[in-house]
Amino acid sequence: MTPRWGFCERCELWRLEEWGAPPHCPVCGGEPRPLERIEGGIGRTSLVLDLPPGSELPLLG
Amino acid sequence: MIRRAWYAAGFSGELETGKLQGQVIAGRPIVLWRARSGEVVALDARCAHKRFPLWDGKLLDGDVLECAYHGFAYGTDGRCVAIPALHEQSDRIPATARQYKYPLVERDGVVWLWPGEPELADESRIPPTPEIASDEWETINTEPMPVAANARLLVENLFDLTHFYPLHADNIGSLADARVPVEIERGEGRLKTIRRRSSFTLPPMTRARFGLDVADQVQEHAMVAPGLFHVVVSVAPPGRLGTDEEQTFVLYQTITPVDDGHLVWRRSTSCRVGTRWAADPSRSLVEAIVAGAPKVIEQDRWAIERQQEMFAFADEGYREVHVKTDGAVVMARKLLDELEEAEGSAAPPQVRMQPARRTADVAS
Numbered sequence: 001m002t003p004r005w006g007f008c009e010r011c012e013l014w015r016l017e018e019w020g021a022p023p024h025c026p027v028c029g030g031e032p033r034p035l036e037r038i039e040g041g042i043g044r045t046s047l048v049l050d051l052p053p054g055s056e057l058p059l060l061g
Numbered sequence: 062m063i064r065r066a067w068y069a070a071g072f073s074g075e076l077e078t079g080k081l082q083g084q085v086i087a088g089r090p091i092v093l094w095r096a097r098s099g100e101v102v103a104l105d106a107r108c109a110h111k112r113f114p115l116w117d118g119k120l121l122d123g124d125v126l127e128c129a130y131h132g133f134a135y136g137t138d139g140r141c142v143a144i145p146a147l148h149e150q151s152d153r154i155p156a157t158a159r160q161y162k163y164p165l166v167e168r169d170g171v172v173w174l175w176p177g178e179p180e181l182a183d184e185s186r187i188p189p190t191p192e193i194a195s196d197e198w199e200t201i202n203t204e205p206m207p208v209a210a211n212a213r214l215l216v217e218n219l220f221d222l223t224h225f226y227p228l229h230a231d232n233i234g235s236l237a238d239a240r241v242p243v244e245i246e247r248g249e250g251r252l253k254t255i256r257r258r259s260s261f262t263l264p265p266m267t268r269a270r271f272g273l274d275v276a277d278q279v280q281e282h283a284m285v286a287p288g289l290f291h292v293v294v295s296v297a298p299p300g301r302l303g304t305d306e307e308q309t310f311v312l313y314q315t316i317t318p319v320d321d322g323h324l325v326w327r328r329s330t331s332c333r334v335g336t337r338w339a340a341d342p343s344r345s346l347v348e349a350i351v352a353g354a355p356k357v358i359e360q361d362r363w364a365i366e367r368q369q370e371m372f373a374f375a376d377e378g379y380r381e382v383h384v385k386t387d388g389a390v391v392m393a394r395k396l397l398d399e400l401e402e403a404e405g406s407a408a409p410p411q412v413r414m415q416p417a418r419r420t421a422d423v424a425s
Binding site: 005007009012013014016034036041042043044045046047048 | 383386
């Protein structure tokens with residue numbers, strides 16, 4: 001299994017690990033979010049906004 | 062410090078025919094000049110005789126570099142061709158009186174130098190910078206800017222788009238910038254961040270640049286080599302990216318390490334020829350972008366130089382906190398660590414990947 005980058009929210013750490021299936025932190029067992037996905041040899045990680053449904057991104061311009 | 066890399070010794074225009082230049086690149090003292098043939102020559106700056114800095118010497122007719130101390134003179138191949146103190150002719154010049162000549166390639170408007178082992182200098186690894194030398198792009202190169210910081214701090218700054226607020230809040234940044242989603246791409250020796258914004262309210266400076274209050278924007282930051290960042294920013298009215306209403310600028314940022322606490326930063330900005338500044342169509346867009354950049358650059362320099370100053374203090378239990386949005390920075394550190402480990406060198410411990418602060422560290 002290829003090591004991938006993931007952010008363990010419980011450890012509050014970025015880790016380059018083999019996260020297993022289903023993915024879990026090898027140290028605390030927490031779920032990584034986000035977790036890198038490997039596509040054609042390229043690792044992709046998406047950092048998305050955690051906003052409640054219906055809320056708007058505050059724009060200060 | 063990474064030495065197995067091609068680093069910018071300058072944009073082509075910085076190397077003038079017959080003018081000596083002294084630089085330190087990745088800890089190597091180097092004397093450079095453009096010979097009359099057009100070739101840029103880079104030699105070890107320590108005279109083979111008594112270590113005197115050859116950048117304080119002078120060029121004689123025929124591109125011969127004469128040391129200012131005892132007059133040892135060297136040709137463009139680094140070979141000693143004259144020693145004034147010798148009483149006989151050139152057969153008395155020892156074969157060992159020779160300056161190391163650095164691998165150097167001038168390509169696409171950039172002079173690239175390899176400070177690592179010469180047998181590993183693979184020209185195919187020189188990153189392309191086609192816009193800089195292209196007639197289809199209007200390009201403005203900045204003067205080299207010395208920065209009193211480890212090169213890694215600039216790499217991190219360029220990947221860290223969450224500092225636009227508050228560091229650049231009075232020009233290109235806003236609080237919203239810090240919250241834009243990021244896509245990180247990681248490949249062999251490369252790292253890239255992509256940020257897409259739809260119907261985004263532009264901050265004041267970019268509003269003036271592009272003549273738009275609200276826009277769609279795609280911003281890509283890529284480290285294509287340890288010494289080169291490639292930035293592409295495309296802006297268009299909502300829904301018009303990819304059409305002829307799109308405005309794009311390309312920015313190459315070269316990062317040349319001097320030593321563990323200093324670097325030289327260069328920027329080359331390009332827009333397609335004929336792209337005008339929306340706020341004043343008598344000026345080109347690239348001109349407007351470059352005119353607005355010094356304040357942003359100064360703020361970044363200020364920040365990383367202040368960070369560097371804090372490395373003077375022993376860590377003594379101090380650890381950085383890496384939050385979720387530091388993903389690209391953490392990945393860049395790891396990538397640079399691996400490159401250094403592969404060549405058996407190492408950054409000062411403070412700027413290497415350290416264990417971050419853990420919840421257990423603050424649990425009490």
